[in-house]
Amino acid sequence: MSLGIRATNGVVIATEKKVSSVLVDDSEYEKIQLITPSTGFVYAGMGPDFRVLVRNARKSAQKYFLRYREVQPVSQVVRESALVMQEYTQSGGVRPFGVSCLAAGYDDDGPQLYQIDPSGAAFGWKATAIGKNYINAKNFLERRYNDEVELDDAIHIALLTLRESFEGEMTEKNIEVAVVTSDRVFRVLSPGEVRDYLDEAT
Amino acid sequence: MSILHYNGGAIMAMKGKDCVGICSDLRLGIQTQTVATNFKKIFPITDRIMIGMAGLATDVLTLDQLLKFNCNMYKLRENRDMKPEAFAALVSTLLYEKRFSPWFIEPVIAGLSEDGVPFISGMDLIGAPEVPDSFITAGTCTPNLNGVCESFYEKDLEPEQLFQVMSQCLLAAVDRDALSGWGAEVHIITTEGVHTRQIKCRQD
Numbered sequence: 001m002s003l004g005i006r007a008t009n010g011v012v013i014a015t016e017k018k019v020s021s022v023l024v025d026d027s028e029y030e031k032i033q034l035i036t037p038s039t040g041f042v043y044a045g046m047g048p049d050f051r052v053l054v055r056n057a058r059k060s061a062q063k064y065f066l067r068y069r070e071v072q073p074v075s076q077v078v079r080e081s082a083l084v085m086q087e088y089t090q091s092g093g094v095r096p097f098g099v100s101c102l103a104a105g106y107d108d109d110g111p112q113l114y115q116i117d118p119s120g121a122a123f124g125w126k127a128t129a130i131g132k133n134y135i136n137a138k139n140f141l142e143r144r145y146n147d148e149v150e151l152d153d154a155i156h157i158a159l160l161t162l163r164e165s166f167e168g169e170m171t172e173k174n175i176e177v178a179v180v181t182s183d184r185v186f187r188v189l190s191p192g193e194v195r196d197y198l199d200e201a202t
Numbered sequence: 203m204s205i206l207h208y209n210g211g212a213i214m215a216m217k218g219k220d221c222v223g224i225c226s227d228l229r230l231g232i233q234t235q236t237v238a239t240n241f242k243k244i245f246p247i248t249d250r251i252m253i254g255m256a257g258l259a260t261d262v263l264t265l266d267q268l269l270k271f272n273c274n275m276y277k278l279r280e281n282r283d284m285k286p287e288a289f290a291a292l293v294s295t296l297l298y299e300k301r302f303s304p305w306f307i308e309p310v311i312a313g314l315s316e317d318g319v320p321f322i323s324g325m326d327l328i329g330a331p332e333v334p335d336s337f338i339t340a341g342t343c344t345p346n347l348n349g350v351c352e353s354f355y356e357k358d359l360e361p362e363q364l365f366q367v368m369s370q371c372l373l374a375a376v377d378r379d380a381l382s383g384w385g386a387e388v389h390i391i392t393t394e395g396v397h398t399r400q401i402k403c404r405q406d
Contacts (some may be wrong), residue, residue: 068284069291076280108282 001165002031002042003129003137004102005145006113007154010181011104013042013082014158015131016166017174032178032188036061039074039105040178040186041081044131045118046098053097057081071184074105078114078122086120100130106180133165133200140164151181157202172198205306206257206327208233210242210381213254214372215312215322216355218364221392222320225368226254227341227376228385228400239384241406246396247273249284251313252389253293256341257327258306259307265307267295276346286313286321290331297329306330308340318393343379351375361390365399373403 002015015031032042033054041057043050060080064072081101089096096118103114115130116122127145129137144157154176163170172194180186189197210231215224230241244254245266255262255267272292276284284292290311297305304327311323324338325331329368338353339347350371359367368388376382386401 067292067295068288070285070288073280146253 001129001131001133001135001162002044002102003127003141003158003161004042004104004113004125005127005141005149005154005158006104006111006125007149007151008147009111010106010151010154010179011111011113011178012151012154012179013040013102013104014155014162014175014177015042015044016162016170017176018175026173030176030188034186035077036065036071036101036105036186038071038107038180038184038186038187039077039103040180041100041101041103042178043099044099044134049097050099050101053081053084053099053101056084071107073107073109074103074112074114075107075109077105078103078116082116082120082122084120085116085118089119102128102130104178104180105181105186106184111180111182129161137161137165145201151179155179155197156201159197163201170177170198171195188195203233203310206308207342207381209257209259210342210379211241211256212339212343212347212372212376212379212382213243213256213308213310214337214339214347214351214367214368214375215254215310215324216337216351216359216364217320217335217357218390219358219360220318220320221361221364221390222312222314222322223361223364223368223388223390224252224254224310224322225372225386225388226256227372227380227382228261228387229269231381232291234380236384240386244387244389245270247280247289248313249395250315250391251284251286251289252310252391252396253289254310254312254340255307256310257308260303262306265296265305269293272296286311286315286323289313290313290321290323290325294325294329294331296323297327301328310338310387311389312341314391314393325355342381343375346375346378347371354384361397363390365397369401377404
């Protein structure tokens with residue numbers, strides 16, 4: 001399950017990182033990926049399909065930068081990924097992408113959160129969840145969210161929402177959290193930072 | 203005879219205090235013969251950005267259309283105007299795309315950012331950019347233009363003063379060039395808008 005919350009001064013996205021066996025080296029795999037310095041993606045669905053989308057989105061963002069020497073705005077990043085996903089629903093010999101993506105970023109229009117579906121439809125959200133138990137998570141978010149929420153509160157709410165549908169104990173090793181603030185730098189929080197937030201949330 | 207000297211022309215842009223100016227002559231010639239005295243070489247791109255192009259007249263007109271196409275598409279996609287720096291980067295990219303069969307023009311870009319910060323930039327025909335703090339020149343009399351601008355330019359000129367300095371520099375420079383002149387046009391861009399003036403000058 002992955003979720004995202006837009007605050008007045010930034011966006012937070014978080015995901016559970018369930019591994020199939022204790023033998024898996026989970027430090028090697030990251031679900032949250034950077035697309036531009038200011039925008040990141042997370043997904044729910046098929047990891048390999050997500051990788052392809054990330055690669056495309058990154059290339060397209062670099063092409064944008066080469067042309068305009070400006071970081072591609074979040075809405076444009078989303079637009080181009082959505083376009084690719086739509087093409088795969090209407091072309092021969094391919095199948096639609098088996099992922100829903102959440103895009104979080106900060107640009108001249110402020111903090112933004114978008115969801116992109118396999119159909120290619122893209123929506124802007126104040127807060128949303130995708131993947132397992134997303135309906136329960138969204139109900140939880142509806143109760144907890146308000147328009148004035150700030151980033152620290154948003155991270156807190158995100159962790160609580162994640163825990164609602166988490167099987168087993170939630171630690172900094174089996175979730176990933178990322179934020180982007182008004183400094184326009186998208187970054188994944190280190191396990192230490194996540195642990196601090198988790199301790200607060202307990 | 204160089205292709206960039208076939209039609210003749212002179213463009214210059216200068217930074218002022220919270221304003222920019224861009225000016226050009228109005229001559230269109232076919233080598234030594236003057237064919238028109240109302241040939242504009244400066245085109246608006248947005249409310250706050252203008253581009254002037256010196257060089258082969260057909261390419262000047264075509265590039266104006268190409269750039270308008272690109273900027274309109276940008277505006278439709280992104281729902282906002284392009285910033286001057288982004289526009290300059292775009293021009294550079296478009297010119298370099300034709301690296302081995304170039305557009306025969308030398309662009310000069312003048313604009314104001316959203317916050318009213320002045321921006322000027324110039325390039326060669328394959329897109330090598332220059333982003334100076336003072337002035338930029340292009341055309342058949344760049345040695346003349348560079349000379350007078352260097353002498354008369356001052357930082358932080360008010361719009362009216364900027365107009366005076368640019369007009370005098372342009373006139374002095376084109377009067378010593380056979381292929382430029384026959385009328386002149388100056389645009390001063392401020393946060394209030396663009397003030398365009400034509401200057402009476404020697405018609406030879």
